[in-house]
Amino acid sequence: MTGGWLHHLIIAPIALPLVVSALMLGFDERRRTLKRILSLGTTVALVAIAALLFVQADGRLGSDAGDGPRAYLLGNWPAPFGIVLVADRVSALMLLLASVLGFTALFYAQARWDRSGPRFHVLFLLLLTGVNGAFLTGDIFNLFVFFEVLLAASYGLLLHGAGAERTKASLHYVTINIATSLLFLVGVAMIYAITGTLNMADIATRIPLVPDSDLMLLEAGAAILGIAFLVKSGIWPLSFWLPRTYAAAAPPVAAVFAIMTKVGIYIILRLSSLLFGDSASGAAGFADDWLIGAGFATMLFGTLGILSVRTLSGVAGHYVLVSSGTLLAAIGMGGEALMAALLFYMVSSTLAVGALYLIIEPVERNADEEDMIAGIAEPVFDDEYTGAVEEEENEIGVVIPGTIAILGGGFIFCTLLLAGLPPLSGFIAKFAIIDALFGGDAISPTAWVMIGLIILSGLATMISLTRAGIDLLWTPADDAPARLSVVEVAPIGILLAACLALMVGAGPLFRYMEATAETLANRVAYIEAVRFAPRAGEAP
């Protein structure tokens, strides 16, 4: 057995939230404090585990296996037959991102959101189980199962707090996702029919051996599978459900949903590099042009959406689309320098969107009634006020002074991050992408379009958020500003501090991202780690 207990760390991000959420089902709904402590404790533990895996993947812990991918055989079956979990730099990075976002969103939910409906904590932990599982699995059918786990939990979370708007949005969301899951299954079945295996590493070794007559069927299967992930990551024209759904969700739920589009993008990144990487015969990079085109269309649609919507949650929803489009187009273009930049951008934009979703509600709480009717601050979360607040007003916690100053500061911070203005991490991320695009000798027209769209989307974000900020924060209000509790400010602060840390530690982080991009490009290491994973009780 290699690595002792550290070896078993890979299963913890899936097993821990699953076990705790199952345990919590046994408690009465009224034992709220116990549930809060349990779920917050679990998310803290998840952050710690993800950080350990992150350090381990970088080869600085349990040095016996170096910094290569690690495979974990579930049930101790040998690799292509059993189910494997694989942790490498990419999945460790995504795990850390998901757990930080999960922790802050859950922290924020303690303010009052977790009380507006039953079993919030159980569903939240199940969502994290599914997300973590999707990041770790090395098997496409298991990926389907984890996707269903996270989707089932997300249906429940979206409906959390009920209300007509949420129910209507859920109806569309659930229908679209069930239909997409069926596409997912068709894709998996086709790939299985051609290659005879479900293990990602095993598929990668068999694709070069696929005869030319079957190649088209394989590509069709992979394309159908890809569409399932593209719907989840919100690509145009399959993304019209996204801004509305996210706007209808309760703020902490919307914040954690920000990681869900990234799950789709992670899978596309993983499959396109593993299955259709350079050496993979005739099927290599067959969808790249499609990804670039659809990515551009998504960016353009998101930019126009940001300019045209009148609510802050609408802006945030369309920003999620812009970020997805940027990432997908960058994946289509490929290249290691661009990969490193896009990973950095993914981390920065996910944290920033999470912070924006959390700050929207306290900012809009201060808006005048007339403004709300005028439409700039349409009360999307209107129904939340009934029952949730008046029920236990005194439990809101420590109220802090200088509400407007804190909100304004946080809002400006968010705006700078999202628009990509210096000196924050949003700027570094966009600059890195543009720098990578300028890397070659001759700059292709595609690269110019990409650069133009990145700058344009940043400008649109800034215009829209500045307009909303002036209306909501600068307009003097007659009544005293609404109260703001520490529980609400702290998670926003943590997310923004994480972005600040990204900026301060950009140098070492970029080295990690470059190593990550190298890991992604190195298909052989991944395949060998899975195929030659030692079984327990067997000499390696």
Added chain:
Amino acid sequence: MEAVLALAIGILTASGLWLLFRPRTYQVVLGLALLSYAVNLFILSAGRLRMDAPPIVGDDAVDPALYVDPVPQALVLTAIVISFATTALLLVVLIAARGLTGTDHVDGEDDEA
């Protein structure tokens, strides 16, 4: 055998898609149910069609040519359970939406009313 299965999948998919694009929520649910049957049959066919071949390998015979591929059957079982559960959930959302909006139109508002 192949023709029958292909026809069944095709008819189920076509009917399912037609129902999926209808404006009433109940039709959409039925459409999704039909589509999931079609997909389940499709997964089964991914393991190649074999008549009268058991999927479980016994102790005495080990010649894999005598058996049908057991993996798609296991996949179908999982897929059936998951689509059953999500359809049940969708029905609950449907009833809630019907109660809250007063119409069974998928957009929650009826043009004709």
